[in-house]
Amino acid sequence: MTLPESVNIVEVGARDGLQNEPKVSLEAKVSLIDSLSQSGLRYIEAGAFVSPKRVPQMADSDRVFSNIQRRPGIIYSALTPNVRGLEAALEARADEIAVFASASESFSQNNIHCSIAESLARFEPVIALAQQHNIKVRGYLSCVADCPYEGATSPNMVADIAKAMYDLGCYQISLGDTIGSGTPLRIANMIEAVSARVSLSDLAVHFHDTYGQALANIYQALTMGIDTIDSSIAGLGGCPYAPGASGNIATEDVIYLCHGLGIDTSVDLNTLVQASSAICKALNRVPQSKITLAQILHQ
Amino acid sequence: MTLPESVNIVEVGARDGLQNEPKVSLEAKVSLIDSLSQSGLRYIEAGAFVSPKRVPQMADSDRVFSNIQRRPGIIYSALTPNVRGLEAALEARADEIAVFASASESFSQNNIHCSIAESLARFEPVIALAQQHNIKVRGYLSCVADCPYEGATSPNMVADIAKAMYDLGCYQISLGDTIGSGTPLRIANMIEAVSARVSLSDLAVHFHDTYGQALANIYQALTMGIDTIDSSIAGLGGCPYAPGASGNIATEDVIYLCHGLGIDTSVDLNTLVQASSAICKALNRVPQSKITLAQILHQ
Numbered sequence: 001m002t003l004p005e006s007v008n009i010v011e012v013g014a015r016d017g018l019q020n021e022p023k024v025s026l027e028a029k030v031s032l033i034d035s036l037s038q039s040g041l042r043y044i045e046a047g048a049f050v051s052p053k054r055v056p057q058m059a060d061s062d063r064v065f066s067n068i069q070r071r072p073g074i075i076y077s078a079l080t081p082n083v084r085g086l087e088a089a090l091e092a093r094a095d096e097i098a099v100f101a102s103a104s105e106s107f108s109q110n111n112i113h114c115s116i117a118e119s120l121a122r123f124e125p126v127i128a129l130a131q132q133h134n135i136k137v138r139g140y141l142s143c144v145a146d147c148p149y150e151g152a153t154s155p156n157m158v159a160d161i162a163k164a165m166y167d168l169g170c171y172q173i174s175l176g177d178t179i180g181s182g183t184p185l186r187i188a189n190m191i192e193a194v195s196a197r198v199s200l201s202d203l204a205v206h207f208h209d210t211y212g213q214a215l216a217n218i219y220q221a222l223t224m225g226i227d228t229i230d231s232s233i234a235g236l237g238g239c240p241y242a243p244g245a246s247g248n249i250a251t252e253d254v255i256y257l258c259h260g261l262g263i264d265t266s267v268d269l270n271t272l273v274q275a276s277s278a279i280c281k282a283l284n285r286v287p288q289s290k291i292t293l294a295q296i297l298h299q
Numbered sequence: 300m301t302l303p304e305s306v307n308i309v310e311v312g313a314r315d316g317l318q319n320e321p322k323v324s325l326e327a328k329v330s331l332i333d334s335l336s337q338s339g340l341r342y343i344e345a346g347a348f349v350s351p352k353r354v355p356q357m358a359d360s361d362r363v364f365s366n367i368q369r370r371p372g373i374i375y376s377a378l379t380p381n382v383r384g385l386e387a388a389l390e391a392r393a394d395e396i397a398v399f400a401s402a403s404e405s406f407s408q409n410n411i412h413c414s415i416a417e418s419l420a421r422f423e424p425v426i427a428l429a430q431q432h433n434i435k436v437r438g439y440l441s442c443v444a445d446c447p448y449e450g451a452t453s454p455n456m457v458a459d460i461a462k463a464m465y466d467l468g469c470y471q472i473s474l475g476d477t478i479g480s481g482t483p484l485r486i487a488n489m490i491e492a493v494s495a496r497v498s499l500s501d502l503a504v505h506f507h508d509t510y511g512q513a514l515a516n517i518y519q520a521l522t523m524g525i526d527t528i529d530s531s532i533a534g535l536g537g538c539p540y541a542p543g544a545s546g547n548i549a550t551e552d553v554i555y556l557c558h559g560l561g562i563d564t565s566v567d568l569n570t571l572v573q574a575s576s577a578i579c580k581a582l583n584r585v586p587q588s589k590i591t592l593a594q595i596l597h598q
Contacts, residue, residue, distance in 0.1 A: 180593075183559025184518055185302075212552040212589030213559070215511060216518040219483055253511040260482025260512070290511030294479075 004227035006264035008043060010138075010174070010204060011036055011251055013279070014064075015045040015079055017236025019057045020247055021283055026060050028282040030067045035275035036233060037071045040267040041251075045098070046076045049085035065092035077138065081112070086126050090133055097130055098174075099123050100140035101165060103158045104147030107178070111142075120164055127169040139170030140206065144190055145182030152186075155193035163197040172202050174230055177217065180210030180247075184220035191224055204228035207249050209235065209288070214249035215257055222261065229254055234276040235288025250289030252276055270295075303526035305563035307342060309437075309473070309503060310335055310550055312578070313363075314344040314378055316535025318356045319546055320582055325359050327581040329366045334574035335532060336370045339566040340550075344397070345375045348384035364391035376437065380411070385425050389432055396429055397473075398422050399439035400464060402457045403446030406477075410441075419463055426468040438469030439505065443489055444481030451485075454492035462496040471501050473529055476516065479509030479546075483519035490523055503527035506548050508534065508587070513548035514556055521560065528553055533575040534587025549588030551575055569594075 014033050018024060029047075036044050046068060047061025061078060070076060078094040080086040089097050101119045102108040108116045123139075130137050144158045162173045175194065177187070187205075194203060205221045205228075207214040218229060231254045237247030252272050258265045269291070276292040287293055313332050317323060328346075335343050345367065346360025360377060369375060377393040379385040388396050400418045401407040407415045422438075429436050443457045461472045474493065476486070486504075493502060504520045504527075506513040517528055530553045536546030551571050557564050568590070575591040586592055 183556055185560050210589060210593050211555055212514060212549070213556060216515045216556065219515040219518065250511070256510055257482055257512060257515065261484050290509060294509050 001223045002225040003222055003261055004225060004263060006227065006266070007222070007258050008228045009041055009251060009254065009265060009267060010043045010045065010228060010230040011041045011233060012045045012206070012230050012248060013233035013236040013251065015048050015058070016230075017232040017234075017248060019048065019055050020237045021057065021285070023057050024279075024282050026063050026067065028279065029060070029064050032233070032275060032279045032282075033064065033068045033076075035271070035278060037069065037074055039271035039275060040265070042073060042266060043075045043077065046078060046094070047092075048079035049088035049092070050079065050081055062088060062092050065094060080126060082122060083125050083129060086129055090135070094135070096136045096138060097126075098138040098140055099126060099170065100142065101161060102142045102147075103153050103161050104143040104150050106149035107143045107147045110149060116161060120161075120168060123165070123168050123170075131169060137170050139165040139173045140176055141165060141173055142176040142178040144175045145177045145186055146179045148179055155190040158190055159193040159197045162194045162203075166198045166202065172204055172228065173198055174204040174206045174228075176206040176230075177208055177214075180208035180214060182207070182217055183213050184216050187217045187220050188224065191221060191226065195224075200225050201227070204230055206230035208237075208247050209249045210247070215253060218249065218254060219257065222258075222263070233272065234280050234292060236279065236283075247288075250276070250287070250291070252289040252291035256291050300522045301524040302521055302560055303524060303562060305526065305565070306521070306557050307527045308340055308550060308553065308564060308566060309342045309344065309527060309529040310340045310532060311344045311505070311529050311547060312532035312535040312550065314347050314357070315529075316531040316533075316547060318347060318354050319536045320356065320584070322356050323578075323581050325362050325366065327578065328359070328363050331532070331574060331578045331581075332363065332367045332375075334570070334577060336368065336373055338570040338574060339564070341372060341565060342374045342376065345377060345393070346391075347378035348387040348391075349378065349380055361387060361391050364393060379425060381421060382424050382428060385428055389434070393434070395435045395437060396425075397437040397439055398425060398469065399441065400460060401441045401446075402452050402460050403442040403449050405448035406442045406446045409448060415460060419460075419467060422464070422467050422469075430468060436469050438464040438472045439475055440464060440472055441475040441477040443474045444476045444485055445478045447478055454489040457489055458492040458496045461493045461502075465497045465501065471503055471527065472497055473503040473505045473527075475505040476507055476513075479507035479513060481506070481516055482512055483515050486516045486519050487523065490520060490525065494523075499524050500526070503529055505529035507536075507546050508548045509546070514552060517548065517553060518556065521557075521562070532571065533579050533591060535578065535582075546587075549575070549586070549590070551588040551590035555590050
């Protein structure tokens with residue numbers, strides 16, 4: 001068992017979270033990101049430059065970037081599926097960008113309407129242009145445990161696509177259990193297969209908590225030496241129409257786990273809990289973080 | 300890592316769960332236990348013989364025991380803090396009984412109004428009488444990670460009290476993280492300390508999910524060879540007045556974890572989900588099981 005001494009948290013609540021929630025005001029988004037900036041987080045995904053028709057929740061990402069108070073040392077990133085998105089991200093002065101692919105052919109076809117190979121080919125001009133501007137590119141890889149259409153994903157398939165994304169120029173591959181159906185041994189097998197092709201230090205995990213397994217899976221990943229974890233403040237990202245349904249694992253709960261394991265995160269949990277409570281009030285939803293719920297009850 | 304091939308689930312929802320929920324009808328309790336009996340569970344805590352003034356939710360435990368349909372091979376147990384309770388449990392034909400102590404002196408004083416030593420002394424006549432009737436006695440030990448009054452509990456203290464309970468005649472000690480504040484390494488240290496005094500095969504874990512850590516802690520315990528897990532259908536046991544607050548880990552989520560790890564449980568998850576949905580309707584509360592929530596959303 002090789003627990004890392006410190007862990008980098010990639011806070012995805014303002015993008016991966018809010019894009020799956022009812023639309024909130026520009027002010028609420030800016031306030032959320034500014035609060036997160038004060039918590040000690042060092043990486044905040046602040047928006048996405050995607051079709052406003054398909055993802056209306058992200059339509060004001062340019063204004064989010066121009067209105068947040070940037071703190072030195074924090075990376076504010078944006079999701080950009082294509083060159084047009086990247087150009088908008090450059091204009092908004094995003095510090096990094098992210099692209100996404102799927103480890104499942106059916107999910108790729110159903111979700112982004114192209115094959116995996118086509119999606120990888122689309123990255124090439126995006127990554128080339130980003131590199132011209134000295135912008136680092138992060139890669140999201142979805143369905144690393146299961147696909148809603150195909151069932152279990154082969155760990156070798158995950159390893160192949162992760163390696164392809166890395167070779168294309170992604171400096172880090174974020175391994176997404178999109179369905180949230182993975183359990184620790186399957187996650188371990190997948191990470192083992194991927195780390196034979198891409199160094200552990202260039203991998204992150206991005207686990208959804210739909211089946212309640214995310215924190216056990218994160219613990220498993222930590223014991224293998226993974227030191228970058230994607231998570232979402234308040235567990236933002238669950239289906240907004242289903243009370244209690246959950247999407248991303250809550251950042252607060254990951255921080256609590258890490259601190260309990262003696263792992264440094266640079267993050268102040270109380271500041272996070274306040275940010276979590278505030279955005280949940282703005283969304284009129286119950287936090288999906290057990291830590292935040294427990295703190296609220298203690299008040 | 301030594302994962303067990305099979306795991307015994309001690310279903311505590313009808314007692315530890317319902318005693319912390321708004322009172323439900325006798326019919327709802329009997330219906331819950333009968334549904335649980337059909338799921339493949341082999342151990343169901345069905346009630347408690349305690350002061351009806353202090354725990355009105357358990358006042359009808361005698362009628363619960365006389366109205367449930369007992370299936371062969373299932374143990375229906377009752378919590379009995381004293382000889383009077385045991386006599387009532389004998390009359391109700393409980394198959395086993397359970398007693399409880401705390402690993403924290405302050406919690407013992409505040410919760411059961413006596414010292415740890417006094418609480419152990421009170422077990423003696425209870426266990427003696429139970430043994431006369433060939434009734435096995437299970438021991439609950441609370442605050443094995445933290446105490447709300449004293450903070451961290453020393454693993455050696457937990458080991459001492461667990462050993463004392465075992466020597467008094469408890470055939471199994473259920474180690475309770477009552478506050479739900481433990482994280483995997485601290486849980487591992489505690490289990491290691493206890494298992495130096497009481498054999499791993501005579502230990503169970505009983506983890507609350509207040510801080511979202513229970514399933515990661517259970518996974519840790521499983522990797523050490525623990526093969527008995529207490530859990531509560533639908534995560535019953537949270538504070539009823541706080542939506543989203545959670546108490547016991549949900550049985551459904553434990554079963555999903557075990558099956559994902561290739562561990563046999565004898566339990567059919569779909570039957571559990573139906574039982575969970577039904578009791579939550581009776582209680583007018585949202586299930587605290589991610590598995591059950593995910594199933595409901597898929598319907």
